[in-house]
């Protein structure tokens with residue numbers, strides 16, 4: 082450990098920045114090496130270079146969800162697609178275009194390929210990777226970061242355990258004059274996660290809690306595609322009226338897929354898909370978010386009994402699994418309108434959220450509670 086921390090974990094952090102910058106990294110699994118680059122950066126030059134280094138064996142790794150979208154229904158783990166001829170337009174079509182059909186050869190993926198997909202997701206890129214096998218001799222000539230497959234798994238698991246409280250200060254809000262922002266840092270990506278403590282909640286009693294995944298479009302700009310902005314302001318106001326509560330503002334934009342992928346998904350929704358179909362077309366699972374670190378934030382703040390303000394059963398389940406007592410659940414509704422009614426219906430039908438779409442108010446005043 083020492084000054085430079087756990088080097089295998091540091092390598093994962095470096096690999097994520099390399100991939101975001103469009104550069105390849107090397108993945109080691111059981112003594113074998115795989116060179117991997119984000120498919121969304123696949124230029125003709127990058128593909129040709131990978132193929133050359135990999136002795137003519139460049140492949141595209143896709144997730145089961147993306148393979149299904151391409152008409153290949155039976156994969157349960159990431160698979161490799163042989164890239165012959167090497168064609169960057171074909172790669173971008175295979176990675177994210179709608180209505181595309183796969184006619185290339187599909188081979189089962191291995192651990193290193195699954196790790197490549199995990200890295201793409203952690204880097205908030207499209208979950209599709211260009212890969213090529215690398216011999217130990219060529220490895221020495223390549224100046225790229227090498228990560229070990231188990232280190233990537235450990236990196237993703239670490240998220241709840243490494244949180245530290247870094248700063249806190251009162252910030253009066255329009256809906257709650259007595260509010261304090263508490264910033265935690267750590268976990269996956271060492272991101273900053275925010276707890277807004279409203280009023281003076283008593284740690285010995287159940288406290289109202291909202292776990293809110295960041296939504297730039299809805300929270301800040303009042304996008305009509307979702308109900309996030311209403312839920313955010315509505316829950317803070319409800320907590321202020323009730324004398325106290327805690328809102329966790331989680332850095333999980335786009336259900337954890339990142340803003341770029343959310344806007345890609347919005348383009349597909351503009352073309353007629355629902356919110357989950359759009360994510361799946363891009364190769365994501367229904368919802369990849371984890372909430373364990375949110376439970377840890379509550380524990381660090383001294384709370385153990387919660388009244389959870391959510392329609393999402395997974396949030397309640399994770400709080401319980403993490404050792405908190407969920408005393409009660411309160412539904413959180415925003416406004417219903419022509420632009421978000423399909424979003425709300427999809428959440429209810431596909432993800433089992435408790436939403437009574439008919440009971441929601443039409444555009445106008447926001448309902449909450």
Ligand SMILES: Nc1nc2c(ncn2[C@@H]2O[C@H](COP(=O)(O)OP(=O)(O)OP(=O)(O)O)[C@@H](O)[C@H]2O)c(=O)[nH]1
Nearest residue numbers: 293294295296333334335336338346356391392393
């Ligand atoms: N990937 C993706 N994310 C979306 C899409 N539409 C909305 N989101 C994100 O979905 C998340 C909404 O999360 P939350 O506000 O925590 O709500 P929830 O999990 O639906 O559950 P509630 O607690 O009932 O509100 C935010 O991160 C949004 O940015 C979409 O089409 N694709």
Ligand SMILES: [Zn+2]
Nearest residue numbers: 296299307309
């Ligand atoms: Zn939203």
